[in-house]
Amino acid sequence: MSEPVVWLTIFVLSVFVGIEVISKVSSTLHTPLMSGANAIHGIILLGAVLVTGTTDNDVALVVGLIAIVLAAVNMVGGFVVTDRMLQMFVRKKPKVSTKASGSTGSTSTDAA
């Protein structure tokens, strides 16, 4: 396969995986899921590091550093805020086992 076709293949397969993995989400989790996905695209931080770390132009360096700050806010803030939301779905009381089975029950109904 030629190089662009390899990338296209990865892209197309990822589209299907992206839809498939969340297709059974219950509406309860729409907000945390959106927030979690939002955090994942903060990975542009990696891209920002790659371009900023190889530049020798002062203006580009400044722009790159701004991009790094923005991307880090997106990534770290996104994961922290998602965790904070999800923490609230977890009970730390003795009834943990019954809660767990209760939530499994409702998940299977959603899937049905």
Add this chain to the structure above:
Amino acid sequence: MTPIWVQLAYLACAVCFILALKGLSGPRTARMGNLVGAAGAVVAVTIPFLYLDLDHVPLMLGAIAVGTGGGVVGARTVQMTQMPQMVALFNGVGGGAAALVALLELHELVSVDSAEAVSWFVLAATAFTIAVGSVSFAGSIVTFAKLQELMTSRPVVFPGLPAVFALSLVATLGLSVSTVASPAVTIGVVLALVGLVVGVLLVLPVGGADVPIVISLLNAFTGLTVAAGGYVLENVVLLVAGTLVGASGTFLTMLMARAMGRSVANILFGALRGGSTLGAGEASDRPVRSAGPQDIAILLGYADRVIIVPGYGLAVAQAQHTLRELVEVLMARGTKVDYAIHPVAGRMPGHMNVLLAEAQVPYEQLQEMDEINGEFKQADVVLVVGANDVVNPAAKTTPGAPIYGMPILNADEAKQVVFLKRSMRPGFAGIENELLFDPRTTLLFGDAKESLGKLLNAVKAL
């Protein structure tokens, strides 16, 4: 050539993101999923520092520290009611970062690689990232301003907006083509600026109630820009992560729109076509029946079956804890109580679940619309706290209403309905609710927290 171990590590990170999304879609696995995603992201960002001889490392680490600090402080201090605008803000800065990265890459492509021909497809992907990243940035900032009420949450339409919007879209397309044909950083910068205009114009005409759907859509946009950026930088993690977010975000947007009985196109362009996404928004002076906390406490205290319908008004009044106490007292008296959660209760799908979970309401008392809608017939009392549109029968009966077709909670089938409301002001959709004037309906006016406190004391005294 990238070392094999680096490629394998990137692959592992990409798998982490797939597992993260998978985990996030189930209640028991969600938190673990989020942590797996975070771990993958941290590892992926660390890798270039390990194998590449990067310049400016201290500066970059400093920038990461600043961003991390800002993100953590923002995420920790934001109130749960303000969660949607926080997500919008995080999404916006991500889109902005992607656009900046693409601009830098364009600079690189034109200055260094001028000798060898750059593939047109790489340039097209760069232009796409610049344009859509800017749209996502500006659009998210406007949604943030709308939700934070820094500006009106009503649709903003001015004469000629469709023309200006169309013009800026054409300009975006033209500039993208010229970025490919004769790549130059200046063109890229202009493209970014026009992208900002498109982003603002895209979101201005959207009414407040629909803004969350737009956040989800812009989130998907940012995902796609990251994917395109990944192609330009030849980085597989960016490509996979961005595509995953783009695809799942688009799908999630459609799920949310369906929950509101709307199409995405209608949400984005409804106001432009003349049919505003928000209605008139004026208060009515028709007679309603209101009562004091004592009377309503008796209704609740001697009911066998009570269903609570919580809405955004509950969250604004920070009354979710008082509500939980009231429900506990009622349950101790032998009443069966459930919370009926409309998919778009609050400001974002699932937002109400987060707010009630924060108030320690047990997960199994939260019933989704499809589960509980058949039970309203048996309910003695439905207690609607700070909600309006989600129980408005106009969604079923009035074809011209802006919310027509939206699935609603069948509160109108219950024997008695009690509304806790601040005033007769209509809900977010800005239309009158016939249920308020129904003979079976009683209203208790006041701040939700105060009203619930009074009800709580009155029920305890029964």
